[in-house]
Amino acid sequence: MKDSNDLKKAGLKATLPRLKILGILENAKTRHMTAEDVYKSMLASGEEAGLATVYRVLTQFEAAGLVIRHNFEGGRAVFEMNQGHHHDHMVCVECNKVFEFNDPAIEDRQRRVAEKAGFVMEEHSLHIYGMCDGMKKHGKCSKK
Amino acid sequence: MKDSNDLKKAGLKATLPRLKILGILENAKTRHMTAEDVYKSMLASGEEAGLATVYRVLTQFEAAGLVIRHNFEGGRAVFEMNQGHHHDHMVCVECNKVFEFNDPAIEDRQRRVAEKAGFVMEEHSLHIYGMCDGMKKHGKCSKK
DNA sequence: ATGTATGCAAAACATTTGCACCTGG
DNA sequence: CCAGGTGCAAATGTTTTGCATACAT
Numbered sequence: 001m002k003d004s005n006d007l008k009k010a011g012l013k014a015t016l017p018r019l020k021i022l023g024i025l026e027n028a029k030t031r032h033m034t035a036e037d038v039y040k041s042m043l044a045s046g047e048e049a050g051l052a053t054v055y056r057v058l059t060q061f062e063a064a065g066l067v068i069r070h071n072f073e074g075g076r077a078v079f080e081m082n083q084g085h086h087h088d089h090m091v092c093v094e095c096n097k098v099f100e101f102n103d104p105a106i107e108d109r110q111r112r113v114a115e116k117a118g119f120v121m122e123e124h125s126l127h128i129y130g131m132c133d134g135m136k137k138h139g140k141c142s143k144k
Numbered sequence: 145m146k147d148s149n150d151l152k153k154a155g156l157k158a159t160l161p162r163l164k165i166l167g168i169l170e171n172a173k174t175r176h177m178t179a180e181d182v183y184k185s186m187l188a189s190g191e192e193a194g195l196a197t198v199y200r201v202l203t204q205f206e207a208a209g210l211v212i213r214h215n216f217e218g219g220r221a222v223f224e225m226n227q228g229h230h231h232d233h234m235v236c237v238e239c240n241k242v243f244e245f246n247d248p249a250i251e252d253r254q255r256r257v258a259e260k261a262g263f264v265m266e267e268h269s270l271h272i273y274g275m276c277d278g279m280k281k282h283g284k285c286s287k288k
Numbered sequence: 289a290t291g292t293a294t295g296c297a298a299a300a301c302a303t304t305t306g307c308a309c310c311t312g313g
Numbered sequence: 314c315c316a317g318g319t320g321c322a323a324a325t326g327t328t329t330t331g332c333a334t335a336c337a338t
Contacts, residue, residue, distance in 0.1 A: 013312060015318060035303080050320040055303060057318095071217055075328090076302065090263050099261060106253045110272060113245050118277035119234050126270045128254060133262035157337055159293060179328080194295040199328060201293095219303090220327070 001026060002066060002081075010064035020047055021057050025067060025081050032070070032078040032098040072098075072127060088125070092132035099132065145170060146210060146225075154208035164191055165201050169211060169225050176214070176222040176242040216242075216271060232269070236276035243276065 002022055004014035012018060024041045025033065035054050042049040058079050061067040067079045072091050078098070088106070090099040106126065114121040146166055148158035156162060168185045169177065177185075179198050186193040202223050205211040211223045216235050222242070232250070234243040250270065258265040
């Protein structure tokens with residue numbers, strides 16, 4: 001659970017908007033939110049806020065390693081708290097729900113592939129798009 | 145090697161801009177091009193062309209399965225001819241060069257992961273970002 | 289002919305930036 | 314107090330769309 005100390009460690013003043021955004025990302029039911037999602041959540045909780053600030057703060061948090069930005073298909077970026085352990089994502093094309101997973105075998109093979117190509121891997125992302133379980137079973141997902 | 149027949153099969157008239165774009169994508173030295181790349185290439189070969197048309201045609205080609213669109217990091221989409229066989233990508237963050245690879249073990253694990261989660265996979269993308277061999281060896285890549 | 293495509297300009301988005309005002313330490 | 318942060322509005326960059334004209338069949 002991050003707090004104002006983590007912000008200071010990152011060289012960022014513990015301002016109200018930043019603390020608020022941190023809280024939203026930590027307590028969100030959906031761990032993966034767009035900048036707009038965060039912005040709306042701030043407004044909803046009666047907070048003065050500008051969308052530009054949300055973007056600025058999220059970008060700073062990303063640089064500080066506090067959050068991770070993902071570019072899934074569909075144009076808008078989504079952000080999630082960085083929990084320290086790498087994982088990949090499955091995204092439901094029906095309800096947009098995001099599922100996390102980690103497969104050591106895949107991670108290992110990726111390392112090998114990069115190495116064999118003389119490639120210095122900095123980061124990697126694996127996205128699986130499809131239809132989630134809820135959609136299959138009930139004809140629709142939570143969101144749709 | 146696709147031609148006007150493939151366009152007709154896709155329900156698209158064999159117009160000059162479409163044939164030209166098809167040719168550019170097939171013969172490009174760099175298999176992965178942005179819409180702007182294609183547009184500039186058309187102008188360079190003395191073709192009347194609008195960027196909007198390039199986007200429209202590429203989108204139609206994608207829908208027809210003729211080309212594949214990728215959303216790498218960095219905002220702009222890149223397109224490549226669909227050669228029929230799925231592959232993943234390594235992108236050099238220095239020179240933007242794109243390398244293709246295919247690892248059966250990874251493909252297999254992905255299928256398993258999705259299956260175990262009750263997920264009906266429609267597509268998947270694996271992107272490795274890092275520094276390519278040329279960059280490591282010569283201090284710079286072709287493009288930079 | 290005639291339904292489609294095209295080019296241009298304007299619109300639509302997501303995201304970033306300039307700037308005057310505000311605020312945390 | 315004062316550097317850094319914020320909100321707002323305007324700018325940016327990419328992709329999409331409306332519309333009158335041009336083209337393939």
